[in-house]
Amino acid sequence: MPATPPRAMQAMDLDAGRDQAFMDQVAHESGQDLKSCYQCGNCTAGCAYSHDYDIPVHQVMRLVQLGLKDAALSCRSIWLCATCQACTTRCPNNIQVATVMDVLRHMARRAGHAPERLVKTFADSFLASVARHGRVFEAGLAACFALKSGKPMQDAGLGPAMLSRGKLAFLPHEPGGSAKAEVAAIFERFAQGRHRAPATGTKAEDKA
Amino acid sequence: MRIGVMVCHCGNNIAATVDCEAVAAAAREFPDVVYATDHMYACSDPGQKTIEQTIRDLKLDGVVVASCSPRMHEVTFRRAVERAGLNRYMFEMANIREHVAWISLDRKRNTQKATDLVRMAVEKLRVDRPLTPKSFDVQKRVLIVGGGVAGIQAALDCADGGLEVVLVEKKSSIGGIMSKLDKTFPTIDCSVCVLGPKMVDCGQNPRITLHTLSEVEDISGYVGNFEVKIRKRTTYVDWTKCTGCGACQEKCPSKKVPDAFNENVSLTTAINIPFPQAIPKRAAINAAHCIRLTKGKCGNCQKVCPTGAVDFEMTDEVVTEKVGAIIAATGIDLFDHTKLGEYGAGRYPDVVTSLAYERMLSASGPTAGHIKRPSDGKEPKTVAFISCVGSRDRSVDRPYCSGFCCMYTAKQAILTRDHIPNSRSYVFYMDIRANGKGYEEFVRRAQEEYGVEYVRGRVAHIYPKDGPDGVQMVVRGADTLLGRQVEIAADLVVLAVGAEASHGAPELAEKLRISYDHYGFFLESHPKLRPVETNTVGVFLAGACQGPKDIPASVAQASAAAGKVLALLSKDKLESDPQIALVQAIRCIGCGKCERTCPFGAIRMRELRDGSKRAEVVETVCQGCGICSVTCPVRAIQLQHFTDSQLLAEVNALCKTWDETIES
Numbered sequence: 037m038p039a040t041p042p043r044a045m046q047a048m049d050l051d052a053g054r055d056q057a058f059m060d061q062v063a064h065e066s067g068q069d070l071k072s073c074y075q076c077g078n079c080t081a082g083c084a085y086s087h088d089y090d091i092p093v094h095q096v097m098r099l100v101q102l103g104l105k106d107a108a109l110s111c112r113s114i115w116l117c118a119t120c121q122a123c124t125t126r127c128p129n130n131i132q133v134a135t136v137m138d139v140l141r142h143m144a145r146r147a148g149h150a151p152e153r154l155v156k157t158f159a160d161s162f163l164a165s166v167a168r169h170g171r172v173f174e175a176g177l178a179a180c181f182a183l184k185s186g187k188p189m190q191d192a193g194l195g196p197a198m199l200s201r202g203k204l205a206f207l208p209h210e211p212g213g214s215a216k217a218e219v220a221a222i223f224e225r226f227a228q229g230r231h232r233a234p235a236t237g238t239k240a241e242d243k244a
Numbered sequence: 245m246r247i248g249v250m251v252c253h254c255g256n257n258i259a260a261t262v263d264c265e266a267v268a269a270a271a272r273e274f275p276d277v278v279y280a281t282d283h284m285y286a287c288s289d290p291g292q293k294t295i296e297q298t299i300r301d302l303k304l305d306g307v308v309v310a311s312c313s314p315r316m317h318e319v320t321f322r323r324a325v326e327r328a329g330l331n332r333y334m335f336e337m338a339n340i341r342e343h344v345a346w347i348s349l350d351r352k353r354n355t356q357k358a359t360d361l362v363r364m365a366v367e368k369l370r371v372d373r374p375l376t377p378k379s380f381d382v383q384k385r386v387l388i389v390g391g392g393v394a395g396i397q398a399a400l401d402c403a404d405g406g407l408e409v410v411l412v413e414k415k416s417s418i419g420g421i422m423s424k425l426d427k428t429f430p431t432i433d434c435s436v437c438v439l440g441p442k443m444v445d446c447g448q449n450p451r452i453t454l455h456t457l458s459e460v461e462d463i464s465g466y467v468g469n470f471e472v473k474i475r476k477r478t479t480y481v482d483w484t485k486c487t488g489c490g491a492c493q494e495k496c497p498s499k500k501v502p503d504a505f506n507e508n509v510s511l512t513t514a515i516n517i518p519f520p521q522a523i524p525k526r527a528a529i530n531a532a533h534c535i536r537l538t539k540g541k542c543g544n545c546q547k548v549c550p551t552g553a554v555d556f557e558m559t560d561e562v563v564t565e566k567v568g569a570i571i572a573a574t575g576i577d578l579f580d581h582t583k584l585g586e587y588g589a590g591r592y593p594d595v596v597t598s599l600a601y602e603r604m605l606s607a608s609g610p611t612a613g614h615i616k617r618p619s620d621g622k623e624p625k626t627v628a629f630i631s632c633v634g635s636r637d638r639s640v641d642r643p644y645c646s647g648f649c650c651m652y653t654a655k656q657a658i659l660t661r662d663h664i665p666n667s668r669s670y671v672f673y674m675d676i677r678a679n680g681k682g683y684e685e686f687v688r689r690a691q692e693e694y695g696v697e698y699v700r701g702r703v704a705h706i707y708p709k710d711g712p713d714g715v716q717m718v719v720r721g722a723d724t725l726l727g728r729q730v731e732i733a734a735d736l737v738v739l740a741v742g743a744e745a746s747h748g749a750p751e752l753a754e755k756l757r758i759s760y761d762h763y764g765f766f767l768e769s770h771p772k773l774r775p776v777e778t779n780t781v782g783v784f785l786a787g788a789c790q791g792p793k794d795i796p797a798s799v800a801q802a803s804a805a806a807g808k809v810l811a812l813l814s815k816d817k818l819e820s821d822p823q824i825a826l827v828q829a830i831r832c833i834g835c836g837k838c839e840r841t842c843p844f845g846a847i848r849m850r851e852l853r854d855g856s857k858r859a860e861v862v863e864t865v866c867q868g869c870g871i872c873s874v875t876c877p878v879r880a881i882q883l884q885h886f887t888d889s890q891l892l893a894e895v896n897a898l899c900k901t902w903d904e905t906i907e908s
Binding site for chain 2: 072074075076077078080081082083086087091092094095122126127128129130
């Protein structure tokens, strides 16, 4: 599967490549009107990570506009996006471009694409740590990521300096009260596909 | 009463979904209908001939045509019945195209609805009464608001056609934005050289009265007889004495006044003449910066003035002008780029607007035609132009294309190369809009002959960076054709700021009682077929106040508006529409509610000999809106041709058909 649209010189069949269900899904999940993008390139112009992208962000938007699903979901850019929101801020058409990138990353994950394995590994390790402890346990996260990434010593040099400045604890410091349960509930809801909190929010319960 | 009915097929527009023959057949059964037929095109010449002939042959008293919207052809058919000897108001129109055929494909129900509408029209016609328009005298004078190139052209054309013209301009000289431009595209001719003669003509034409530094304060009246109050702001200089010698300007010690004519690139004096070709070439004092007016000292200008024209006691003056028609030509203002933080929000002196750059290019400008960086006065070697600043940008509520920025940017890039041959220009653009005569060729020349680099992509941000020759502005953009980020360290950045409606436009529109859009541009009566008319009779539009326009389009529209005014005021008398409010004095209780509610000031309270009051409609002022009619607590005011009994006749007809439908 090519990571970018076919670079070969033969003409691309726009009709055959067009995946309407994919286009609808991106629009639905991101809540953005992708047709309003007129390809001015301002997202790319302001992007802090363009230098590492395989496809610049305005062309990722173009792939979505044309419904070229595989090319969009298999690119590295959506994994390297830092969600800094510069693209969203600059877009003259008020498109939340960073949200679109985020949605594409989720879709790529579900479709089994992860060309930037380390980014996915880190995200998985981070979320696993939060799920277990209610907040991130840095030492555990570092150890977990080091093992899973296959480069166990890559960040080891940072350890002593962080320890001496109190940035790294040996034991997890879990949040008190009901906070840990609430974080667990978020993971529960996500697993069940309910992304939003139930109408009776936890804030009212806190007051009671 | 003898009524004839004609049901129009409108080709296939109506006949495709309405059984026109069946509608005509049903109409024959309606009371007083002695004749009903269907016709392929009622508005065609044979259609109108049939109507006229039938009126004569069958001695009809009234006609109903079931066809399109009255907005299309009511006038056509009224003229036809009039030619056959009927009063033009003994005619009713049933809209079975827009209201029936075009909105549903159900032939059976469409035919029923069309029949209902015809029945309503017939019932109204049975209680219609002949109405006669009155005629009134017109003022053969025209007010033009705005003294830019559009206002100037309209003034000259109207004056040439024999009208007296009152030209009102907010600034102290006429000329508008065009007088600030160095050259014009696509011919590169000197802007003020071609505008100057027209400005001089305006100043010298005995039929044109100039009111500069003036604004329209209030407008009352109606087509043919508007009364306009104009506030002439004080100049503190008696312009009947001032000769424009400029001695005052030389001696004025307040020399740090931002020069608005030069887009605040340079400074001027508190008393000044804005530019050498100003019309009228008269000095005016900027009160906020005058030492005498702010601190009570100085008075140098008064001492040196050879004609004794300076008068610190002068105050605003309000003059009243009577005119028969008005042309709005208020033009545009420019987008305020200080809203854009990513382009420096006005903090960087070497990021300038296109109009400021235009002043820098101009020989009469602050740098005498030499391009110099505002920060250090050095000649720039690399100039970056950024298109669509405040255009095609929904995030700043400016989704429209300003239309002319692509062209002036190409022009400025060419001029830059002319002024500094070893310079390099970059134009960041999204699309090039060059759809005028010779425009595309002009942009190609910029690229091919002058080597201007066009880069397709927006610019994300601009930031300063120390370079070997002082601070440069780094322009970070994208080349979407290449698919990568690009940047250029420029010595000077020119923002192609887009057009906005003139900032006082909505207030003026309310005084003129014309419509304006969300952005403040005035609305024409019809976007294609009535482009210079407004929905207020006697008020016309010229130039960019209706939407962004370049100079040729503004001038063309100005001449079009002048043509409309000349046609309107070529008549000695105008006819007033008799579809207006009428007071039945015997029912009026003199409560005055109608007077207070009338948006046109068309109702006066008249005092009778016994001291009681009665409302009275000024026929020429009433616009027939009907608000008074629904306000009147005793139903003493009736809108002619839309009286309660006429409207009820229609409602009853409709209810009757419903009854029949339910019974059957």
